[in-house]
Amino acid sequence: MKRVLEGSQAVAEAVRLARVQVVSAYPITPQTHIVEFLSEYCSSGTMNARFLRVESEHSCMAALIGAQSAGVRTFTATSGQGLALMHELLHWASGARLPIVMAEVNRAFAPGWNIWVDQTDSLAQRDTGWIQLYCEDSQEVLDTTLQAYRLAESVALPVMVVLDAFFLSHTYEPVDVPEPEEADRFLPPYEARFQLDTAAPCSFGPLVPPSVYMEMRHDIARAMETALSNFSGMEGEFAAIFGRRYGTVEAIRCDDAEIVFVTSGTITSTARSVLENLRGRGEKPGILKIRLFRPFPVEAVRNALKGAKKVAVIDRNFSFGASGIFAQEVRAALCNAVGHPPVFGFVAGIGGRDVTPEVLEEIYWKTKNSAVPERESVWIGLQEVSHGT
Amino acid sequence: MELELSDREFMHSGHVGCPGCGAAIAMRFLLKALGEKMMMVLPACCWSVIAGPYPTTTLKIPVIHSAFETGGAVASGVRAALDMKGDTETTVVTWAGDGGTFDIGFQALSGAVERNEDFIYVCYDNEAYMNTGIQRSSSTPYGAWTTTTPGKDWKKMRKKNIVEALAAHRIPYAATASISHPEDLVRKVRRAQAVKGSRFLHIFASCPTGWKIPSEMAVKIARMAVQTNIFPLYEVEEGLHYTINLKPKRFPVREYFKIQGRFQHLTDADLDVIQKMVDEDWELLLRKAGEHA
Numbered sequence: 158m159k160r161v162l163e164g165s166q167a168v169a170e171a172v173r174l175a176r177v178q179v180v181s182a183y184p185i186t187p188q189t190h191i192v193e194f195l196s197e198y199c200s201s202g203t204m205n206a207r208f209l210r211v212e213s214e215h216s217c218m219a220a221l222i223g224a225q226s227a228g229v230r231t232f233t234a235t236s237g238q239g240l241a242l243m244h245e246l247l248h249w250a251s252g253a254r255l256p257i258v259m260a261e262v263n264r265a266f267a268p269g270w271n272i273w274v275d276q277t278d279s280l281a282q283r284d285t286g287w288i289q290l291y292c293e294d295s296q297e298v299l300d301t302t303l304q305a306y307r308l309a310e311s312v313a314l315p316v317m318v319v320l321d322a323f324f325l326s327h328t329y330e331p332v333d334v335p336e337p338e339e340a341d342r343f344l345p346p347y348e349a350r351f352q353l354d355t356a357a358p359c360s361f362g363p364l365v366p367p368s369v370y371m372e373m374r375h376d377i378a379r380a381m382e383t384a385l386s387n388f389s390g391m392e393g394e395f396a397a398i399f400g401r402r403y404g405t406v407e408a409i410r411c412d413d414a415e416i417v418f419v420t421s422g423t424i425t426s427t428a429r430s431v432l433e434n435l436r437g438r439g440e441k442p443g444i445l446k447i448r449l450f451r452p453f454p455v456e457a458v459r460n461a462l463k464g465a466k467k468v469a470v471i472d473r474n475f476s477f478g479a480s481g482i483f484a485q486e487v488r489a490a491l492c493n494a495v496g497h498p499p500v501f502g503f504v505a506g507i508g509g510r511d512v513t514p515e516v517l518e519e520i521y522w523k524t525k526n527s528a529v530p531e532r533e534s535v536w537i538g539l540q541e542v543s544h545g546t
Numbered sequence: 547m548e549l550e551l552s553d554r555e556f557m558h559s560g561h562v563g564c565p566g567c568g569a570a571i572a573m574r575f576l577l578k579a580l581g582e583k584m585m586m587v588l589p590a591c592c593w594s595v596i597a598g599p600y601p602t603t604t605l606k607i608p609v610i611h612s613a614f615e616t617g618g619a620v621a622s623g624v625r626a627a628l629d630m631k632g633d634t635e636t637t638v639v640t641w642a643g644d645g646g647t648f649d650i651g652f653q654a655l656s657g658a659v660e661r662n663e664d665f666i667y668v669c670y671d672n673e674a675y676m677n678t679g680i681q682r683s684s685s686t687p688y689g690a691w692t693t694t695t696p697g698k699d700w701k702k703m704r705k706k707n708i709v710e711a712l713a714a715h716r717i718p719y720a721a722t723a724s725i726s727h728p729e730d731l732v733r734k735v736r737r738a739q740a741v742k743g744s745r746f747l748h749i750f751a752s753c754p755t756g757w758k759i760p761s762e763m764a765v766k767i768a769r770m771a772v773q774t775n776i777f778p779l780y781e782v783e784e785g786l787h788y789t790i791n792l793k794p795k796r797f798p799v800r801e802y803f804k805i806q807g808r809f810q811h812l813t814d815a816d817l818d819v820i821q822k823m824v825d826e827d828w829e830l831l832l833r834k835a836g837e838h839a
Contacts, residue, residue, distance in 0.1 A: 178630040179623065207626040212657030216619035219612065219654065223587065223623025226610050229630050231623075249613055353585050353608040353624065355636055362611035364599040 162332045164325035165190035167295040168234065168260045168318070170332075171302030173204050174340035175258075178229035178347075181209035181220045183239060186272045187322040188262045191234040214239035218246035218257075225255040226361060228352035230306065233257070236322065237264030237278045244282065247315075251286025251377060253362055254350075256309030259287075260302065261319045262326045263422070263473075265508040273509020274322040276422065276474035280450075280482040286377050288316040288384055289450040291421040295330040300401055301448075303335075306344050307391050312380040313350060319450075322509065324423040335399060343398050381452040388449065405454035407446040408461035410436070414443025416524050417462055417498075419470040419487055421447045424505075424512050428471075431517040442521060447483065455490040462491065465498045469524040471517070472534070473506040480533040501527070502534040510538065549729040551578050561604040563596040566761025568751035568768060569670045570596060571725045573641070576668060576749075577607065579735035584637040585628075587621045589651060590614035591643030592677040592753075593670075615650040617642040618658030621665045629664075637739055638665040644685035645675045648706050659715045659744035666738050666745045669708065672753035680756040687776075689820055691808045692756075700811055704823065709748050709782065716785035718743040723779065724750040726769035730779055730791055737781075750777045758807020770802045775828045780835070788835035799824055 162170065168191045172180070180199060182192040199208040209224075211217045214235050221231040235243065240261055250257050265275035279289060288308060292298045298320050305316040320326060351359065365373065388405050396402040407425075410432065411417055420428050425446045435442050445461045445468075447454075462468055468491075472481025479485060484502030491497040501524045506512040516537055523535065556577035563570040569592050577584075585608045588594060594611060598604050612620040617640040625638045642651060647669035655667060674692050675681040682692040684706040695701045712720045719741045723731040731749065738745040752768045754761040771777040772792065776799060779791040799821050803809040812820075832838060 179626045181623065181626075205630075207630055209622055209626055210661070211619060211622070212653060212660070215615065216622075216654045216657055219616035219619035220623035220626070222612065222616075223610065223620035223625075224627040225623075227585075227624045227627035227631075229627040245613055246616070353610060355583055355585065355608060358606055358608045360597065360600075360603040360605060360609040360611070363597060363603060363609075364595060366599055369600060 158336070159331050159333050161329050162295060162334070163190060163327060163329055164295040164298050164320055165327065166194050167299040167332050168302055168320070169194035169198065170334050171299045172232045173198055174335060174337060175230065175232070175303060175306050175344055176346065177204070177206055177232040179207050179209065179221065179224040179231045180233065181211055181217045181231070182233050182235070183211055183214045183217050185214070185236045185239040187264060187326045188234045188236040188239070188260070190326065191260055191262070214242045215246060218243045218250065221257050222246060222250055222253060222255060225257050226253065226353055228349040230347040231257050232259070234260035234262065236262040237266055240278050240282060241266070244285070247282055247285035247287055250315045254313040255315060256306070256313055257315040258302065258305045258309055259315070259317050261317045262322050263319060264322045271508045272322065274324060274473065274506070275508050276482070279317060279319045280474050282317070283451055283482070286314065287451060288314055288381070289319060290316065291319045291448055291450060292325060293423060293425045293446065295325060295328070295332050296401070297403060298325060299332055299334065300395070300399065300403070303340060303344060304391060304395055308384055308387070310347060311387055311391065312384045314377070314380050314384065319422070321423045339398055343395055385452040385454060403448055404457070405449035406457045406461060407448065409444040409446065411443035411445060411461045412464065413441060414464070415441040415466045416521060417443040417445050417465040417468050418517065418520070419445045419447060419468060419483060421450070421483060422473065424471055424473065427512060427514055428517055431514045431521070434514070435518070435521060440521070450486070453486055453490065458487060458490045459494045462498060463494070467501060467524050468498050469501045469503060469520050471503050471505055471512070471520060473512070475504055475507065475534070484534065499529055501530045503537050504534050505537040549732065551732060552581070554578070556582065556606045558604045558606060560598070561596050562598055563592070564755045564761070566754040566764035567596065568725050568753060568764050569593060569672060571765070572670045572749045572751045575725070575728050575731050576735055579732040580637060580639065580739060582607065583635055584639055585624060586610070587612055587617055587624060587638065587640040589617040589620070589640070589642050589646045591646050592672070593641060593643070595677060614646055616654055617646055617651045617667065618654035618656070618663070621667070622658050622661070622663045625663055625665050640665060640667045642667070642669055643677070644669060644671045644673060645683045648684045648708055656715065659712060659717045659746070662717065662743045664743055666747065668747045668749060670749045670751040672751050672756060673705070674756050676753050676756045688823065689803070689809055689812050689816060691811060709746070712746045713782045713785040717746060719781070719783060720746040721781040722748045722750070722777065724768045724772050724777060725752065726765050726772060727779060727792070734781065756808070759805060763805070767802070767806070770797070773797045774799045774802050775824050776802060778828065778831055780831065788831070790831065790835050790837065
């Protein structure tokens with residue numbers, strides 16, 4: 158049924174449909190609406206779940222590790238500082254092979270305090286062993302959250318569903334909310350592969366010597382590869398029921414494109430309108446939207462970009478001392494592909510600044526008018542700042 | 547008091563604790579008292595090692611090892627999952643050292659007991675970070691040498707009173723126990739098991755390695771701590787009602803300190819200061835219990 162929902166409620170509706178049994182969360186702007194909806198659902202009986210109102214994000218993830226280890230489906234949501242506080246336990250969740258699902262509302266780091274969108278928080282967790290999916294609109298948020306459980310449970314790895322602060326979390330859009338029976342067909346009840354059980358006592362996570370630790374880590378690496386190879390089949394089943402599919406990436410008019418924007422999150426929607434405008438003026442841009450960031454879809458990225466003359470990656474994040482993080486990943490994916498196009502890295506929209514059609518056009522012309530990238534990253538829209546002495 | 551305890555063991559032989567390890571003794575009594583319908587959360591502590599490396603384990607119960615500061619939180623999650631599965635019979639126990647309880651895990655513990663999560667939190671207290679090589683914790687007593695309180699920098703701060711901190715949360719049940727008094731320890735474990743909500747047990751567990759005592763002194767030194775009132779045995783219900791389980795003859799603390807390597811630097815004047823502290827704490831406890839010296 159089509160309803161007009163906030164992105165935050167799209168998350169909550171998916172969690173309800175997934176029949177999650179234990180929810181835990183600690184409030185942080187701009188994640189709070191997700192938590193408020195779920196708190197209400199648990200309290201009213203709309204969901205048959207326990208809501209653990211813990212005293213920190215660290216304890217939140219720890220509680221989910223305990224709950225999932227005892228054999229139930231779990232969920233949490235966080236942002237920015239909260240995600241950073243969880244960091245230690247993100248490694249723990251993947252190392253323990255627990256299919257926990259988390260919504261992550263991208264928020265900039267302090268200091269100074271900034272509650273607006275910036276992807277540095279989630280991208281800083283790229284090495285934690287979590288699958289990461291970035292969403293463009295609220296329908297995709299709902300669908301991705303449901304898909305996250307299938308993906309997580311099929312490979313026993315946790316999944317982070319990432320959405321832009323405010324542009325998604327607090328924006329109302331029409332969303333097709335599936336019926337519970339449809340959701341159940343896609344996502345059967347959770348059956349733990351292993352769990353704490355007094356009838357079959359086991360020890361989880363004990364001391365592990367070098368003679369076996371490496372193999373355990375290699376298993377996680379293989380599970381990531383399996384997640385990538387399972388993705389299309391999982392989405393096929395989703396499409397058969399709901400009629401929608403998104404892919405690991407979406408290549409928009411890349412076949413004849415000369416310059417391809419690489420985007421993620423809501424910037425993609427703005428890029429779609431810029432693309433139409435530029436095409437109308439005889440230009441040939443394309444867009445490669447990256448949805449799945451971990452595991453990184455190297456082959457899909459190479460295929461989409463193989464015909465492009467130039468690639469312009471737009472990063473709403475930055476790795477200090479290096480470059481935008483999507484740009485790093487795209488360069489790494491292309492460097493062993495013969496005859497790959499040059500990659501221009503652009504940094505825009507940091508700390509919630511608007512990325513307008515004008516910003517994207519500026520990026521297009523800068524890329525078109527430069528033979529080769531002059532720097533690893535070009536920051537777009539910087540103001541002249543007087544620093545004083 | 548007669549000790550009524552099953553012959554059944556829930557620890558395999560072959561744990562890898564040090565000889566005379568008080569924490570191993572404490573675990574054995576706890577498991578015997580609780581029986582098999584229990585699950586254990588084991589945040590980083592000596593027991594992370596004592597249980598043995600993969601693929602072996604000395605524990606015959608379901609165990610989830612967890613990050614250092616998460617004892618209260620992981621147990622909250624396990625309990626919530628069991629409740630959702632309709633299992634109200636299984637007891638969830640967190641088994642943590644003093645570092646994981648008094649220091650790094652204190653926030654998660656405070657959060658869990660404020661929510662009155664239905665589990666037993668056990669702190670086995672060996673009065674320092676023994677697993678990492680004898681570094682001071684906020685449970686390390688006044689006067690002690692550790693590798694981070696060496697030489698003239700021996701610890702000048704009092705041991706944190708963890709039971710009082712827990713009692714301040716008004717939890718249903720909190721108690722101290724010692725490996726030297728197993729009948730009292732077992733009774734308290736069973737009492738805790740019968741109560742709903744957050745329960746806290748503080749078990750004095752001597753550490754021959756860290757305290758620099760012969761391993762055969764492990765139980766005796768714990769008994770001396772009780773008999774000198776350094777570690778009194780008592781219970782607190784609802785954070786208000788105190789019961790002192792044993793009133794010893796108040797042996798002077800001097801003998802307890804003299805035989806431990808970690809206190810060898812203390813002078814008679816230092817020991818006088820410590821005796822005063824112990825007397826003061828005992829008077830305070832008597833007042834809370836509505837008794838007089």
